[in-house]
Amino acid sequence: MRRSPLRLGVLGGTLDPVHAGHVAAAHAAARALSLDAVWLMPSHVPAHKGSPHASPWHRFAMTALAASEDALLVASDLELARPGPTYTWDTLQALAAEGFAASQIFFITGADAFAGIDTWHRFPDVLDAGHFVVVTRPGHALPPDVLAQPDVAQRLRIAGDTATDSSPASTDSRAIWLVEADTPDVSSTDIRQRILAGKEAGTDVPASVAAHIRRHGLYTHQPAARRLHG
Ligand code: ATP
Numbered sequence: 219m220r221r222s223p224l225r226l227g228v229l230g231g232t233l234d235p236v237h238a239g240h241v242a243a244a245h246a247a248a249r250a251l252s253l254d255a256v257w258l259m260p261s262h263v264p265a266h267k268g269s270p271h272a273s274p275w276h277r278f279a280m281t282a283l284a285a286s287e288d289a290l291l292v293a294s295d296l297e298l299a300r301p302g303p304t305y306t307w308d309t310l311q312a313l314a315a316e317g318f319a320a321s322q323i324f325f326i327t328g329a330d331a332f333a334g335i336d337t338w339h340r341f342p343d344v345l346d347a348g349h350f351v352v353v354t355r356p357g358h359a360l361p362p363d364v365l366a367q368p369d370v371a372q373r374l375r376i377a378g379d380t381a382t383d384s385s386p387a388s389t390d391s392r393a394i395w396l397v398e399a400d401t402p403d404v405s406s407t408d409i410r411q412r413i414l415a416g417k418e419a420g421t422d423v424p425a426s427v428a429a430h431i432r433r434h435g436l437y438t439h440q441p442a443a444r445r446l447h448g
């Protein structure tokens with residue numbers, strides 16, 4: 219029988235490709251909130267952006283390679299296995315159906331992704347389906363008007379703040395945990411553009427992911443649909 223981890227982090231995204239910023243955000247969240255594992259979850263069709271460049275198979279393969287280099291991380295195909303657009307609400311419901319209590323789930327986003335939280339499917343109910351963990355990202359401030367919304371403001375907690383206890387006993391009611399972290403200033407967009415320009419991903423991606431990108435010639439061409447639309 220599988221034993222559910224007591225505190226599960228989930229980091230979703232296009233992961234096109236997974237990179238050092240995702241890994242650093244996962245570790246910062248795990249450190250700040252004593253998470254037992256972080257599932258890296260490539261999304262199928264992201265709800266908030268255009269279609270990914272690499273196929274779902276390649277994005278999952280790269281995620282699995284990154285996870286194989288890191289004891290904290292686990293690659294999850296939960297979102298890829300579900301057809302249609304990816305909504306965090308559905309993912310959190312699927313985790314509940316697998317036996318995870320909302321108080322055990324910590325959905326991790328960078329500041330840029332969380333900035334649009336009030337446009338997410340089933341906002342504000344989605345905020346009660348698990349904890350949210352917002353990790354700082356270089357160059358992306360959290361918009362004050364989003365933080366000031368009552369549904370957001372009343373849930374905000376600063377992780378690591380001694381006045382705010384983040385021990386398991388205190389996390390029964392769902393919160394939005396802010397985590398201040400020194401994550402590297404990298405993005406999948408930058409990495410794709412660099413490879414398109416004939417350069418290497420270098421240390422911005424785990425070594426096995428860099429090898430996979432090279433071996434399969436990923437990101438060396440503009441996707442056809444994007445060429446058509448200039
Ligand atoms: P793209 O440029 O294609 O949008 P990305 O680098 O933003 O890619 P995503 O897959 O969109 O990566 O991001 C998945 C999640 O990881 C998002 O919540 C995003 O905010 C977060 N994230 C990505 N890079 C960082 C980083 N350097 N620091 C903190 N969070 C990050």
Ligand code: MG
Pocket residue numbers: none
């Ligand atoms: Mg992004």
